Amino acid sequence: MLNRRDLIAGAVALTATPALAADRLGGIRMPASVADSELRGLSPTGGKTWWASGSKGWIIRGKDERQDPIRIVGAETLDFRGLHAFDDDHVLAMSAGPGEASQLWRTRDGGKTWKRLSANLDPKGFWDSIVFLDNKRGYILGDPTQGRFTVLYTADGGESWTRLPDKGLPPAADGEGAFAASNGCIAVNHRGQVAFCTGGAGKARVYLSRGGGGVFVALDTPILADAPSKGAFAIAFDKGGALWVCGGDYKTPKAEGVNLARLDPSRVTFDAVAAPAGYLSSISIQGDTVMATGLSGTIVSRRGGAFQRVSAAPMNSVRLTLRRSAVLCGPKGSIGLWRG
Template identity: 75%
Template sequence: MNRRALIAGVAATAAMPSLAAADGLGGIRIPASTCDSELRGLSPTGGKSYWASGSKGWLVRGKDERQDAMRIVGAEALDFRGLHAFSDSHVLAMSAGPGDASQLWRTRDGGKKWVQVTTNQDPDGFWDSIAFVDSRRGFILGDPTQSRFTVLYTADGGDTWNRLKPEGVPPADDGESAFAASNGCVAIGRHGQVAFCTGGAGKARVYLSRGGGGVFVALDTPIPADSRSKGAFACAFAKDGTLWVCGGDYKNPTAEGVNLARLAPGRITFEAVPAPAGYLSGLDVHGDTVMATGLAGTIVSRKGAPFQRVSPAPMNTVRLTGKTSGVLCGPKGTIGLWKA
């Protein structure tokens, strides 16, 4: 049943200086946090505005260094790991958790009022990520039930959801799952491609559909996944169709090993990409800029140059707003603002 909810908000405008910067790659400013939350959901809304979401029911509406933090009354125990902002006032927030701890909430007035849209009805289900193609078509990825990943689809802006035919998704390996670490394990391409990435079962895989999500094929990546904490955590399409994927081991954030790979357009084999060592949970691409982030810090490549570390600050998620700008979020309510 839908419930209306009030919110409590606080605001902050003080900012800390930029952290370490690589030559020509700028730096990351970190304003003072406004909430005690592990922020993982992130969605820019144009200009310098954005929404973030995370644990303990917290959401943040931001504009540059200013942050207005709020909690949905009745949802304080939820972990909002997924977020999609259609506009600065219209937002869907997705919580991740077992069974009915996976929920979807909506505001149409910038957070003054929230309504519960739907709740996961599968007691064995666990939602990991939400992504939209446009204002009406979107996907929710859930961990495997009945031996296959759950892919939910909406064609009405998120009001109703139906599971895609399970036979369109290859069987999951024992122990294989997606990681609800950054709302980044689902990627939408410009020409109808849909992809999601996994780990924890001996190999990190990307499930790719080139036709709008009806039928997926599973492709191996070179990212290690020989334990439940290892694998591919986020993926993103470039404008030219290149599919990027990042990952590592969240229990050992500074470990060596392949943490970044890409699939060139028309290819079926991922290639490892040299990058500074460390666990990466979030990834985004804008033009010829590729940025990845995680508990080991943030790395970036511009104009095809080698990846360099732009900041050591631990983060969970990144969303680029241009070739030289982006927003990040992470532990303890951290928001990061990147400018090259």
């Protein structure tokens, strides 16, 4: 039987057959691909500069439409699904996979040289996402081992990592896991609050630490998760402290059903948010602009208005750089640049 990890690895073959020849599609410019890679990691550094990462050891350094492909020597078989750029030259790239296939690499010279920092030594472990609160404090989310999710913490910019105590995490349900689809399944905000989202076990849940001290509560969302391919895929805080979560079913990316939900800061119940139907794997927020994307296309809401589809091109990840601009990445090395 295929498990959740097998399914997400096969998602492109099942669903992603984009026509990428057009320069523009629904407001998103799509320059020609420069790498044969399934791109999922994405991290803007400010202005027009951004980094993307993906399968087969590929990293892309971009500036507006320019793309400089980099293949890390010694990491050609790794799938870099997570990425964090501290600045134009300093980047951490996280690969996802079982056991030691989950690794962390660093460059400080804009991608000219890379150093492997660490690898997952737990054969049952699987890293899903990496996020930083500032230049020192960050988290890696991994699938459950010993009955609970793995949450690693660093206070030195990624040089060393410590697993948060299991006692602060509720037990994971049988078959529950996080999705390494867009480096978006764990998020932090400026208050130090931490949240991650899950699926595949009947309920799509969000684990939230409002105090930021490693003690989490598990909250149900209205997103369906009654199959290994279904659940909550990405999460983000807005400027007011509300928590947004998106998801769906990547095996059936155009399926109906709740794909977006929101939790107000003072509540413990998620409310479904009306949005165009379809699977969403990534969400990003800047000011009063909320954008989400997936194999079903890209949707956006401005100033609290209704969500509208701006592109039908399948993507994996989105990061808003300003309220009216974003960079996206997806299947077959695709890059998208949105200007609203």
